[in-house]
Amino acid sequence: MSAAVTWLGHATVVVDLDGQRIVTDPVLRRRIFHLRRDRAAAVPEGASGVLLSHLHYDHLDVPSLKAFARELPVVVPRGGAGLLKAFADVREIGPGESIELGGLRVEAVEADHDGRRHPGGARGPALGYVLRGARSVYFAGDTDLFAGMAAFAPLDVALLPVSGWGPKVGPGHLDPQRAASALALLRPRVAVPIHWGTYRTPRRNACSSAPAEAFARAAAQLAPDVRVEILPVAGTLELD
Numbered sequence: 001m002s003a004a005v006t007w008l009g010h011a012t013v014v015v016d017l018d019g020q021r022i023v024t025d026p027v028l029r030r031r032i033f034h035l036r037r038d039r040a041a042a043v044p045e046g047a048s049g050v051l052l053s054h055l056h057y058d059h060l061d062v063p064s065l066k067a068f069a070r071e072l073p074v075v076v077p078r079g080g081a082g083l084l085k086a087f088a089d090v091r092e093i094g095p096g097e098s099i100e101l102g103g104l105r106v107e108a109v110e111a112d113h114d115g116r117r118h119p120g121g122a123r124g125p126a127l128g129y130v131l132r133g134a135r136s137v138y139f140a141g142d143t144d145l146f147a148g149m150a151a152f153a154p155l156d157v158a159l160l161p162v163s164g165w166g167p168k169v170g171p172g173h174l175d176p177q178r179a180a181s182a183l184a185l186l187r188p189r190v191a192v193p194i195h196w197g198t199y200r201t202p203r204r205n206a207c208s209s210a211p212a213e214a215f216a217r218a219a220a221q222l223a224p225d226v227r228v229e230i231l232p233v234a235g236t237l238e239l240d
Contacts, residue, residue, distance in 0.1 A: 001017075001018055001019050001134065002016065002238065003016060003017050003018075003134060003135050003238070003239040004016045004236050004237060004238045004239055005137065005157060005159065005192060005231075005236070005237050005239070006044075006231075006234065006235065006236040006237075007192065007194055007231040007232075007233065007234070007235055008026075008028070008041040008042075008044070008233065008234060009027075009037060009041055009197075009198035009199075009233045009234075010025070010027050010037075010058065010194070010195055010198040010199055011024060011025040011027070011053065011058075011059055011139075011141065011142070011161065011194055011195050012024060012025055012026050012027055012028065012041065013025075013139060013159055013192075013194060014044045014047075015131060015137055015139070017104060017131055017133050017134065017135055017137060018102075018103060018104050018133035018134055019102065019103075020048045020049065020101055020102045020103070020104045020133075021044065021046050021047050021048050021049075022047070022048065022049050022050070022051060022101065022104070022106075022131060023044050023047050023049070023050050023051070023068075024050075024051045024052075024053065024129070024139045024141075024159070025051070025052060025053055025059040025060070025141065026043075026044075026050060026061070026064045026065060026067075026068070027041075027058055027059065027061045027064050028040055028041040028042075028043060028061070028064040028067065029061065029063060029064055032057060032058055032061060032199065033057060034201055034202065035058065035165055035199040035200065035201065036199065036200055036201070036202060037198050037199050037200070037207075038207075041233070041234070042234070043067040043068070047068055047069075047072060048072070048073075048101065048102055049072065049073045049074070049075065049101045049102070049106075050065070050068060050072060050073070050074045050075065051075050051106065051129050051139065052074065052075065052076045052077065052080065053077075053111065053115075053126060053127050053128065053129070053139070053140075053141025053142060054077055054111070054113060054115030054124065054125070054126035054127065054141055054142060055076075055077065055079075055080050055083065055115055055116060055117035055121065055122050055123075055124050056115070056117065056118075056142070057117070058199065059141065059142065060076070060080065060083060060117070062083065062084075062086075065084070065086075065087075066086060070086060070087055070088055071087075071088050071089060072087065072089065073089045073091060073101060074087050074089065074090050074091070075091050075093055075099065075101075075106065075108075075129075076090060076091070076092055076093070076124070077092070077093065077094070077108075077115055077124035077125050077126065077127050078092040078093060078094045078124055078125065079092070079122055079123050079124030079125075080092065080117075080122050080124045082122060083117070083122055093108045093127070094108060094125060094127075095108055095109060095110045095125060095127060096108065096109075096110075103133070104131060104132070104133045105131070105132040105133065106129055106130075106131055106132075107129065107130040107131075107132065108127045108128075108129060109127065109128045109129065109130055109138075109151075109152060110127075110128065110146070110148055111125075111126040111127055111128045111140065111141050111142065111143035112126075112143050112144040112145070112146045112172060113126035113141070113142040113143050113144065113172040113173070114126065114172055115127070115142075126141060126142060126143065127141060128140045128141050128143060128152075129141070130152055130155070135156040135157065135239055136154075136155045136156045136157070137155070137156060137157045137158075137159065138152055138155050138157065138158045138159065138186060138188065139159045140158070140159060140160050140161055140174070140182075141161075142161055142172065142173060142195070143161070143172070143173075143174060144171060144172050144173060144174060144178065145174060145178040145179075145181055145182050147185070149182055149185040149186050150185040150186075152186055153185065153186050153187040153188075154186075154187040154188070154189075155186055155187065155188040155189070156188060156189050156190065156239065157188055157189070157190050157191070157192065157239065158182075158183065158186050158188035158190070158191045158192070158226075159191075159192050159194050160174060160179045160182060160183075160191055160192070160193060160194065160215075161173065161174050161179065161193075161194055161195030161196075162174060162175065162176050162179045162193040162194070162195060162196050162211045162212060162214075162215040163175065163176070163195060163196035163197070163211035163212075164195065164196075165198075165199045165200050165201060175211075176193075176211050176212075176214035176215035176217075176218050177214075177218050179193065179215050179218075179219075180215055180218035180219040180221070180222045180223060181218075181222055183219055183222065183223035183226045184222055184223050187226075188226055189226070189227065190226070190227045190228075190229055190237070190239075191219060191223075191226050191227070191228050191229070192228075192229050192230075192231060192237060193211070193212040193215045193216075193228070193230060196209075196211040196212050197209055197211065197212065197233075198233065209230070212230045213230070215228065216228040216230060
């Protein structure tokens with residue numbers, strides 16, 4: 001079976017693996033509160049499951065989720081099911097747990113990030129996910145660098161956040177340099193930078209590819225054996 005990853009912007013990735021089509025953190029709208037993107041993303045057709053990394057509004061966007069079939073399995077960090085009452089098959093999960101989606105193994109792993117829904121909303125941990133089938137694909141969600149990433153290695157593909165929507169990111173996030181350092185722990189064959197160049201605040205000019213390019217330069221120095229693939233929004237990488 002063919003395998004591929006398609007980046008739809010921000011942390012939304014379509015992973016085609018072992019006959020399954022898994023969508024991560026679908027945030028498809030042109031406007032999310034104060035954040036803007038140039039155009040809305042198309043709803044992925046034929047999805048067989050959705051993975052939600054944490055409960056922040058730019059990762060768990062209920063209006064975007066409602067574009068998917070209500071019977072679709074939705075995997076969410078433990079504590080977040082109450083946000084997804086419109087769906088019939090919501091599966092809560094915590095770090096170290098795993099589920100099967102159509103024969104594909106989905107492992108929930110630790111993420112170093114505050115995953116609560118602010119202000120005063122649902123509480124749950126931030127997660128990453130490792131999809132294991134004919135290929136292994138790590139989706140980091142939002143996270144900072146932490147030593148435990150080494151436990152996920154080796155990998156075929158790492159989908160790593162490298163920026164946000166402001167000029168810099170704070171604790172609990174990867175910037176281009178820290179994301180490149182993560183590659184030495186994760187040891188993927190291929191890395192795809194995500195969470196960059198999509199949403200911006202009204203006062204910022206057009207989004208830039210600078211964070212992804214900075215990540216590629218740092219990766220060449222810190223993890224030269226890893227191939228970095230920078231995808232445009234809606235771009236697809238076929239996996240060998």
